[in-house]
Amino acid sequence: METRELRYFVAVAEELHFGRAAQRLGIAQPPLSRAIAQLERRLGVALLERTSRAVALTEAGSVLLVEGRAALDAVEAAERRTRRAALAGAGQPGLVLVTKAGASGELLSKLLDAYASEPGAVPVDVLLCGVGEQERLLRDGRADVALLHRPFDSTVGLDSEELRTEGxxxxxxxxxxxxxxxxxxxxxxxxxxxxxxxxxxxxxxxxxxxxxxxxxxxxxxxxxxxxxxxxxxxxxxxxxxxxxxxxxxxxxxxxTVTTVIAWPPHSRSLALAGLIRTAIRL
CATH class of the missing domain: 3.40.190.10 (Periplasmic binding protein-like II)
Incomplete structure (x- = not known):
C-alpha cells in the first residue's frame, strides 16, 4: 500500500462521504473514488459499503482505519525525527521533553538542573500539554521523551524507567x-x-x-x-x-501513581541516553 492511498482511505472513512473527503484532501472526487477502488482491488476486500445515499465501513474497513491511522502517524513521526536528527548533525542538537502542565513540577525542575550540569548536555525544550496529550506527542514524533503517569498513561510500545511511586x-x-x-x-x-x-x-x-x-x-x-x-x-x-x-x-x-520517563525504543540519541541516566540517578 502507498501512504497516499492510506491518506485517501482514512479521509473517506472519517468523513463517510466522498465529496467531503475530496474537499478535505484538496482533490476532485473522481480520482479519489478510483484510488479507493484500486486499494480494494489490491487488498482483495471491500472496505466500504456504498449506496446512493450513504457510505459505511465494512468490518475490514474498520480494521484498516485503525491500522491506517497508526501507519500514517508512524510515517509523520519518522519525518519529524529525521529532521531533528539532521539539525543535531548540523550542530543544533537539542531534546524536546513533553509533560502534562502542572504535573511533576518539582521532579522536572530537579531533572533539568541535574542534566544541565552534566558534560555534553544539550538544550532541553519543555513542551507543556493538556491532560492525556503527552503520550500522543511522544508517539507522533513531536517529542523525544515524556514524563508519563501510570495507570493513566500507557507505555505500551515505549521504553521507560520508573522514577517515583506515590499515593x-x-x-x-x-x-x-x-x-x-x-x-x-x-x-x-x-x-x-x-x-x-x-x-x-x-x-x-x-x-x-x-x-x-x-x-x-x-x-x-x-x-x-x-x-x-x-x-x-x-x-x-x-x-x-x-x-x-x-x-x-x-x-x-x-x-498509587507511578511517574515514568518514556521514549521511543528505537532512539539512538546519545543526548537522550544522558538525560535518561540522569533521571534514573535522581
Whole structure:
C-alpha cells in the first residue's frame, strides 16, 4: 500500500462521504473514488459499503482505519525525527521533553538542573500539554521523551524507567469540612455533594458523559475547585503547586501513581541516553 492511498482511505472513512473527503484532501472526487477502488482491488476486500445515499465501513474497513491511522502517524513521526536528527548533525542538537502542565513540577525542575550540569548536555525544550496529550506527542514524533503517569498513561510500545511511586490526595476548597480529617477513603470522595470529579478528554479528544466540568489542564481544575464546583483525586506531589485557597487530604485506598520517563525504543540519541541516566540517578 502507498501512504497516499492510506491518506485517501482514512479521509473517506472519517468523513463517510466522498465529496467531503475530496474537499478535505484538496482533490476532485473522481480520482479519489478510483484510488479507493484500486486499494480494494489490491487488498482483495471491500472496505466500504456504498449506496446512493450513504457510505459505511465494512468490518475490514474498520480494521484498516485503525491500522491506517497508526501507519500514517508512524510515517509523520519518522519525518519529524529525521529532521531533528539532521539539525543535531548540523550542530543544533537539542531534546524536546513533553509533560502534562502542572504535573511533576518539582521532579522536572530537579531533572533539568541535574542534566544541565552534566558534560555534553544539550538544550532541553519543555513542551507543556493538556491532560492525556503527552503520550500522543511522544508517539507522533513531536517529542523525544515524556514524563508519563501510570495507570493513566500507557507505555505500551515505549521504553521507560520508573522514577517515583506515590499515593493520592483529594483536592478540595480550603475550609471544606472534609479537610479537617487526617485521611479519607474513595467512598467519602464519591459522596461529596456538589463537588463532582472533572471530566478529562480521552485519547480521541472527546469528553466522557457525566456531571463534572470539562477540563484540559490543572490550572482550569484548580480554579473550579476553589470556586466550589469540583473536586479531584491527584498524586501526592500536587501539594507543591496548590494555591492557598485549596487543601489536600490523603485518600488511603486510592491507587498509587507511578511517574515514568518514556521514549521511543528505537532512539539512538546519545543526548537522550544522558538525560535518561540522569533521571534514573535522581
Amino acid at each position: 493520592q490526595v483529594v483536592v478540595l476548597p480550603a475550609g471544606h469540612p472534609l479537610t479537617a480529617q487526617a485521611q479519607v477513603r474513595m467512598a467519602d470522595v464519591a459522596a461529596l455533594p456538589g463537588l463532582p470529579p472533572p471530566r478529562r478528554p480521552g485519547p480521541d479528544g472527546t469528553y466522557p458523559d457525566g456531571p463534572g466540568p470539562q477540563i484540559r489542564d490543572n490550572a482550569q481544575l484548580y480554579q473550579l475547585i476553589a470556586l466550589g464546583r469540583a473536586s479531584a483525586v491527584l498524586p501526592e506531589s500536587c501539594r507543591a503547586d496548590l494555591r492557598r485557597d485549596l487543601a489536600a487530604v490523603p485518600v488511603v485506598d486510592a491507587p
